[in-house]
Amino acid sequence: MAAGTPRVFVSHLAGVPVFDPNGDQVGRVRDLVAMLRVGGKPPRLLGMVVEVVSRRRIFVPMTRVTGVESGQVITTGVVNMRRFEQRPTERLVLGEFLDRRVRLVETDEEVTVLDVAIQQLPARRDWEIDKFFVRKGRGGALRRKGETLTVEWSAISGFSLEEHGQGAENLVATFERLRPTDVANALHHLTPKRRAEVAAALDDDRLADVLEELPGDDQVEILGKLAEDRAADVLEAMDPDDAADLLSELPEADKERLLALMRPDDAADVRRLLSYEERTAGGLMTTEPIILRPDATVADALARVRQQDLSPALAAQVYVCRSPDETPTGKYLGTVHFQRLLRDPPFTLVSSIVDSDLVPLTPETPLPEVTSYLAAYNLVSVPVVDESGSLLGAVTVDDVLDHLLPEDWRETDFQGEEGIAGGR
Incomplete structure (x- = not known):
């Protein structure tokens, strides 16, 4: 460890x-x-x-x-x-692992699980079960006096899933090895019944990631088969721009009902995005870029860029704004690109190294102009500000590509890993 x-x-x-x-x-x-x-x-x-x-x-x-x-x-x-x-x-x-009877792989001896150790994986926010504290013997006096030992997960049998089988549990566990794009590709080719079973078994964050990669018809179908409370939870876990795109496909009554079930702050971001035309900078942008105040340092910026949940496009730059530092912000001052952060000492204030030469976009900027802007300046993300100079969000190149590619581009089988067996 x-x-x-x-x-x-x-x-x-x-x-x-x-x-x-x-x-x-x-x-x-x-x-x-x-x-x-x-x-x-x-x-x-x-x-x-x-x-x-x-x-x-x-x-x-x-x-x-x-x-x-x-x-x-x-x-x-x-x-x-x-x-x-x-x-x-x-x-x-606690409820299902402790006191369970399992076997030691090496000796096939039966043991009782007394405790379970967990640990956080290095440099990540993920946690996993690490070891088991077990006692040999079969209960009664032997259970009280039997030898105790701590063993690795791999040293016991009785918990692990089999590699085969049709249950959603096995399929979801197999999907864990894939990127969200590849899970979406596999999910798209399942029957509607199977798709609903797997979606129901995925946790909210994972399902949100996968929904963002699915064609619109599949998104609407899956969301419609979830209980409304859970559908709202999944929408909250999605990027606001993707949640807005999905909700825009629903009937007005369904859209409003789900927005009412979402947390007010999340719903407010999505409502703001829904107010813009789809093929404009406002309709394309995310409301959650990296925003720092002028007195933040390069070290602060790099800490934010390292966050695991950020896409590469959003992590490529930070936006410097006056308070408040959530969109819509105070006055937008400029952008600091990731490469510049690597060149300056950690104690440098971001306000001293901002790039303020590039003119930000307005929310009404049409898609062709957004595309030309990104291409002309070799950018992967561009800020969007309102008429008062407040930062509203950022348009990333992946969102632009989504609107430039053919509508059926997600149905192309580009999965680089082995297909999922037993999916239907």
């Missing part, structure tokens, strides 16, 4: 308080949610089941967890208060 990635035993997390960044208690940990994987890989930890003050149990993704320390869990403070519902591909670590 790499340095800086401490191991945590889940029995020590049961009942510990969960805090937001301000130190206010959100609730207490009641369980952890994992997903089994094929190929002998350790299960991936998806999140925590947290009981809030009203005794409602909610799901907190591990991507929202910033610290797991002795006696407490720290989150980003952004949690969804909808009631937790376990999905077919999910396993409760």
Whole structure:
């Protein structure tokens, strides 16, 4: 295990308080949610089941967890208060793993799982199950006095998924090895029934990533088969511009109903994008580029650029604006490109190295002009500002390509990995 990635035993997390960044208690940990994987890989930890003050149990993704320390869990403070519902591909670590009888691979000896260790993967926000603390023997006196030992996931049998089978659980576990684009390609070629089963089994973030890569007809079909609360959760997890594109395909009544179920901040971004014509800079832009204040440093900018969830196009530059630093921002001051960040000392203020020569686009700029602008200046992203000079968002080259390519381009089989067997 790499340095800086401490191991945590889940029995020590049961009942510990969960805090937001301000130190206010959100609730207490009641369980952890994992997903089994094929190929002998350790299960991936998806999140925590947290009981809030009203005794409602909610799901907190591990991507929202910033610290797991002795006696407490720290989150980003952004949690969804909808009631937790376990999905077919999910396993409760405390509820289903502890006290389970499994076998040691080397000796075929039966053991009882007493505890499970988890760890965060180096340089990533992903967590996985690392080791098992087990006791030999079959219960009774032997169970109390049997030898205990800590073993790797690969040293036991009794949990792993088989590589074959038609269940959505196996197919979803197989999909985990693929990029969202390749999962979308495989999903597109399933029957509608099978497509709905797999979509129901994917977690919200993964389904959101896959929906963004699917043709519009498939997006509408899948979203329409989800419960409305879950459809709203998935829309929240999508990039605002992709969520707006999807909602624009729905009847007005359905669109408004889903927007009303979304978190107000997320819904506001999507509504703003829906107010622009589709083939304009405003209709193409994302409302979540990297935004920094003038007093931020190069070190601050590089920390933001390193965020795992950012696309390469969005990570290629940061936009310097006066407060507020969420769109619509204060006055837009200029752009700092990634290469420039690599050339200057970490303590340099971004306001001293901004590129203010390029004129930003207005939200009404038509698609052909956006395309010409990106090509003329060799850019992968361009800022969009309103008449008062506030940054509204950024148009990335991938969103432009989506509108320039033929409508059926996503149906081209460009998947570079082996196809998915048993999909139908």
